[in-house]
Amino acid sequence: MEKRLTFNGAVKRDPAIAAWFAERPGTLGSIAHSWFSHIRGCGDDVLELLHDGYPTACVQDLPFAYVGAFTRHVNVGFFMGAFLPDPLRLLEGTGKRMRHVKLRPGAEVDADALVELIHAAYRDVREYVAAVRLETAGR
Template sequence: MNDLLRFPSAVRRDPRIEAWFSDFADPFRLMTRAWFERMRGCGADVRELLHDGCPVACVGNAPFGYVNAFNAHASVGFYYGAMLADPVGLLVGDGKRMRHVKLRPSKELDDEALGDLIAAACRDIRQRLGLV
């Protein structure tokens, strides 16, 4: 599809992402690592890059998810999150397409539901690409 966002510089493993995660003084970055690993584990066609200062996961060169860290929380985001089913209501945001899940140390998270969102976002981008 021609209207999909594309990142032609996406690669199998971007060393800048490991550098991003190596900031051990930032607890919010550490909170996102396992979720980005989940994105990486979605298949052999998953590529990645550092875009706008945060790790992004793509199928080929089409992004489906990202993680980021802020002063008071971390987030796991989805490029087409507004189109994803979210039965437990984890997603926040009011943009046309993007949504994210806020991670806070003091807030309990439904790990299974977030894992399901990651898998769904990857399936969704594959469908948009006509791969399934």
């Protein structure tokens, strides 16, 4: 099983993330906050931290999604996005693993498809955590 990127310090609710959203009160901040709320709502085991300046969601120490607000758009990103089912081709990026969905104010996005990407990323990280647990138990 391929080893994945891990982060230390994820907590249930990181005050740094609340501060991050407070610094972005406009439309882009609202869009980012709304989508991060969807990510947080995936399960009781979702933890969070600020990584590279962006709100990032984890299960245990494994990140699965993040949001970023930029000058004219918001990214909803996925650490293993290259492996997610994306029939509507919402995901952008050419990296080995990471992909993102770019959201612009006033531009429509298939919200159901983006929610499904979020849930797929969450299911993927939970399956990975379970597989690691089984592998470790078998040693």
